[in-house]
Amino acid sequence: MKKMMQKLISVLFVFLPTFAVASESEFRPIAVWTANEVHSPEFAVEKMIDDNLATYACLLDDTRTGTRENTNPAFAEEPITARFVFDLGSVRKNC
Numbered sequence: 001m002k003k004m005m006q007k008l009i010s011v012l013f014v015f016l017p018t019f020a021v022a023s024e025s026e027f028r029p030i031a032v033w034t035a036n037e038v039h040s041p042e043f044a045v046e047k048m049i050d051d052n053l054a055t056y057a058c059l060l061d062d063t064r065t066g067t068r069e070n071t072n073p074a075f076a077e078e079p080i081t082a083r084f085v086f087d088l089g090s091v092r093k094n095c
Contacts, residue, residue, distance in 0.1 A: 027088050027092065029048075030089040031087035032045050032048050032086050033085045034084040036059040036060055036083065040058075043058035060072065061073060061077070062082055063076060063077050063079075064076065
């Protein structure tokens with residue numbers, strides 16, 4: 001079982017990078033915008049499109065209709081929502 005898992009992991013490391021590269025038919029954003037606050041600069045909205053699978057964005061809730069001041073951000077309420085816009089660089093047909 002251990003050898004089988006090692007082979008599977010080896011295969012994944014070989015093939016996963018090829019899946020991470022976008023094909024020409026995929027939408028690849030060139031920019032991203034949001035009016036939402038971010039948790040910290042480390043988790044900036046641009047991390048969504050930086051092609052680094054180790055980074056990510058952390059947008060704070062934009063619904064401030066709650067009653068609890070001790071949430072982050074204050075008065076956030078479920079469901080947690082965030083709005084952002086991807087710029088695809090040109091007009092594209094959406095199938």
